[in-house]
Amino acid sequence: MKRNGIAVNRRRKIGPIILLWVTGCLCIGWADTWEGIRGATGTIQTIRADFVQEKHLSILSKPFISKGVFYYQAPDSLRWEYTSPVRSILLMHKGKTRRYTDTGKGLIESSRMDSQGMQMVLQEIALWLGGHFSDDPAFDAALKEGRRIVLTPKEKGFSKMIQHIDLMLSDTPGIIKSVEIYEDESSVTRLLFKNAEINEEIKEAVFLEIS
16 A cells, blocks of 8 residues: 555656656747747737836947837737836727837826837737747848847838848747837847736736726
8 A cells, every 4th residue: 555655646747747848948948940930929918017228329328218018919900108207108909009108297198209129029029028029020030049039121121121030939938028219239128027917807908098
């Protein structure tokens, strides 16, 4: 009886270890191919994460820092909200895009963005979160080692706003770790994501209301 008990206990201990090992192997290789990336992102319906945006300019001794939170719901709903230093919100839902900026008298609808390059990137983010890198109509995509994706504009007109974009994918399947936007040799915007929550319920009002 003791031997049977020991055997059962061993199996109980080994089972979770094997599961963790298999899961770890799957996570390591999830971004090796476009098919793997699309498969991983296909399981994600919602994402909520904090972000830090660093604007690096040659004329600045240190980067300009903005912070905020974003919400995503497949296939193309996005709320991109800056909470500091100035509050502003971008809402994308069912093909409509709205922007709001705090003027000191509350949030007012506005067309103003940080830059043309950043505006383009925000419009592309929902596409990337769905895993659509290789079939992005605006960028050619190259999958590099270390879960890195390099995007270059297809049209010369875009290259005047953005030279290229580097995306680093997270250890967690389907999640982007960081985005670096190279607008020119003296201007780089870096987005760092953290505290991601996956497939938690997000109410539709998040993408419709600014409060």
